[in-house]
Amino acid sequence: EPEVTQTPSHQVTQMGQEVILRCVPISNHLYFYWYRQILGQKVEFLVSFYNNEISEKSEIFDDQFSVERPDGSNFTLKIRSTKLEDSAMYFCASSQGQGHTDTQYFGPGTRLTVL
């Protein structure tokens, strides 16, 4: 069964550094998402992406964050200058149809630790 994959599984970085989290969505999916889960808290929506554009973003997704689909398979989340509070598990998800009519399939997550 096709799966969403994410790399790396764990990223450790120094505060102020840039990180890029990578995701390979399921191949025939058109809608892509990033969520995050700070330890002990809820999974929170960050951003949705369709047709090479952000379709929705949360208040968490400020100017430090950006997303890109650099080629036909990868979907990336960039954090420009990491802060301690960015430490979290970041989940990528994809769906074939729009998220309110179709199921979102999640990747295994990237654990980001900011020191």
Added chain:
Amino acid sequence: AQSVSQHNHHVILSEAASLELGCNYSYGGTVNLFWYVQYPGQHLQLLLKYFSGDPLVKGIKGFEAEFIKSKFSFNLRKPSVQWSDTAEYFCAVNPLYNTDKLIFGTGTRLQVFP
């Protein structure tokens, strides 16, 4: 504000016991509802979903959930749990007003002992 509540944070059961995990949401409009499961070391997987129709939804691995609109609830049930059901269970809601985002509950950690 829209929210999803899972009142059971940690549930411990013996094998063959029955399971019911509560999920309530605070949104008055039409919603899609989901239960996801995360087994240790694995990614979030869809257990079941409700979009419309029969409010009793059957999912994988013998799980089912009932949507009760008047109670804003979507409780997850399984008549007889197994050790392999040990996992974290997340309820999620998609409010259908031009948004694709899922709003998650805090999750319930289920431990099943043989």
